[in-house]
Amino acid sequence: MSRTILISGAAQGIGAAIARLFYQQGYKVGIYDINETLAQTLADQLGSNARAGKLDVSDYSQWQVALEDFTLWAGGLNILVNNAGILYSGDFEKTDINAHHRTININVNGVLNGCHAALPYLKKAQFARVINLSSASAIYGQADLVSYSASKFAVRGMTEGLDIEWKKYGIRVLDVMPLFVQTAMVKDMDAGAIKNIGIDLSPKDVAQQILNLVNAKGTILTNTHTPVGIKTKIMFKLSSISPQFINRFTNLILTKKS
Template sequence: MKRIFITGGASGIGQATARLFHKNGWQVGITDVNEVALRATAAELDGCWYRPLDVTDDLACQHAARDFAAEGGLDVLFNCAGILQMGQFENISAARHKSIIDINVTGLMNMSLAAYPHLKESDKPVVINMSSASAMYGTPHFASYSASKFAVRALTEALDVEWGRQGIRVVDVMPPFVNTPMVNDADFRAPVIDRMGVNLDAEDIAATVWHTATHITPVHNPVSGKFKILVLGNKLLPGAATRRLMQFLSR
């Protein structure tokens, strides 16, 4: 039986992914800082392994990866844990900016390092990182979040080369806005969201994660036709054109 370890698995995209892989016969392990939601999700998925986890705690990440792998190995790591704060950059506290980087970047690195020795034991190991459309061009009102996803993109590209030599595929998933509590429950709603629309559900992203886990894919996996067109335009047009587009979308 194939085995997937999912951070941020108690809600949103992580939860939808856990449900999909469980439905398809995989052994699923989930972690989250929200213990109540974590236990509820685990109870829904018969036989699901779970543990409360703060991904910024590198030692806790090591213990969680070790204990999950001890029960049968670790084939796929889905680094899904992340947070978002929308608003004017100067209106968000330094502590909050730091938390975004700590969880979205350092947490992802902690978990990847923790999973690495166990992934090496799998015959077809994969690391799937949760990136974002915000990693294409710095997004106004998402400045530190966008910066964190640029870091995820760079890390994915580097590890795809480094770990690829050891047989570990490293890819990311890059959706635009998704209908999840992280977007819907925000105190500030960035104008770019209303201009582009929220046309994806968590299940749409889970389906892309499933595809990247079970098929050979490019390093970067943009989700939705609209965003794929923007990615193509970003490659073909001068950077100034993308900047002007972002200025328009964020007004």
């Protein structure tokens, strides 16, 4: 069976970078996105081993249709990347409650739906992994990004739990935790952290880390979480050894608006 990967939110940004990189590695690539036209454009650019489809990750039935469509075409599913996500920034109380709800519905329920719907297909594969897009915002709750940060904490929790639970199936469930990445998602973002920390990562950086996790074998792959970028690695390490008040103080400084 050919190596196969399905990526949610794959029409642009990090998802598109993942699709391009895995296509170059010889995978059959599923490019599924709420913007089906943009997804099809990317699939056409890549070639005959790419398939596009519509997927609103918050709708479980669309996951079922997408997975059936992809696996019938590709012959199975080895890698699921839960990449789709949205971000609203700014003062918590000034952000419309519907925006907060939408963040949770896509970022949390989207991952929940994807993992649940994909399991029957992953169990059939000789080699299977799930890679979830978490964030450095899941290290410590972020001011001006409260619902986004909370959603990524939820992704972190789901990843940890399923990585243990699905060991019985031989399926690793992992996440990557990048800081801010150069995508449309962070354009005009209203958060002190992005002004103070800056944007050093590209979508290709995240895609390469995901490929590394997929290719890692045996004892090399032990950690459930993988911080992406030197700044995130430092923050992740410090959070595990610093007293809580130090972590809070550090985040107060980093997220302070000028």
